[in-house]
Amino acid sequence: MNKSPLPAFECCYQGRLLAGVDEVGRGPLVGAVVTAAVILDPEKPIPGLTDSKKLTEKRREALYEQIIERAVAWSLGRCEADEIDRLNIYRATMVAMERAVAGLPTRPEYVLVDGNRCPDWHWPSEPVVKGDSRVEAISAASILAKVTRDREMAVLHEAYPDYGFASHKGYPTPMHLEALGRLGATTHHRRSFRPVQEAIEGVGMFSAGAVDELPYPSDLFENID
Template sequence: MKQAGLDLINRGRIAGVDEVGRGPLAGPVVAAAVILDPDHPIEGLADSKKLSEKRREALALEIRARALAVSIVYLDAAEVDRLNIGRASLEAMTQAVSRLDPLPTAAVVDGNQLPRLPVPGEAIVGGDGSHPAISAASIIAKVDRDRWMREADQRYPEYGFAGHKGYGTAAHLRALAEHGPCEIHRRSFSPVRRALSEVSQ
């Protein structure tokens, strides 16, 4: 999906945009937008899911040090429930691009849906593995969200968030059944709704 003026995609300040956290039962959806500096390329950028945690952490530090601009937006579980996860993901990406300083001349977004953007944009399926700026955004978003979930684990240790990052693993589902949902669970997701109904019975 494209917007007009995509001749700008091949020149100017191009922002890569990606989000993480669509699938988890708990925690925020996190979007990042990154404008890389063509004069300071970063080696090893790739889809964050294909990198080790140690490599992601190292690359995130390098991206923050070398990029022209980095923006991160968190939409919490309540916002995910209010908007639904699809709309929340798009809204987070819109905000991430809008908060870049300087504003890019164009944006490339991972996936097949293009959020509302303040600049021309293009959605690229598999872009997190093929476009360096999107890979950088994927890494920043993943590292930040994982850190957020590790901090949440200290507040809610009974759920094991540091291990599964909010995804619906067997251990997480057992904890939900035993303890019921906590504040950061997404009540619009069916396993959480079921746990709520069981607790209220």
């Protein structure tokens, strides 16, 4: 049975400086939650924008480059694993979203956020359920955030190849849980998440060749607040 198409979203703001915001990484057991804010240029359309999860990796990478080149402004925000442990994942996501919008080199006049609520901030804004499929600016933000986080997981995989980060991107798949149970947790795991807690209690922390700081590609950090 085919699902009904999402209803069109009508935003009350009709100006040019509309920012879309989305996040990637609430569910994984490792790494940062990454957010993005994007102000698109209506005079430089980007065909094919949609929810990043519906795109192939190759298509996401191509759209990532177009967004960077054609957007009026874009910015990335993040909360690291230790912040997530301290704040909880919901609050950390809200903080990361605020950092992304605050980092925009062009101040937005209105902000649309994917989901059912917005952070407690001073920008005029509203949430959009399934906004990454309904609002192009949010779609663009979802693509920037996902490509950025996936690249970080590829770097983490190089440092810890036995965990399989390149394939599962840090989510609690059977492969990831098996590695946690066998090897223990890395310093990049979220210790407040139950599977990680159980791995630390049972095995401890991974120590052989452990890496505390990763040499992330510098371009991932451009425009990050």
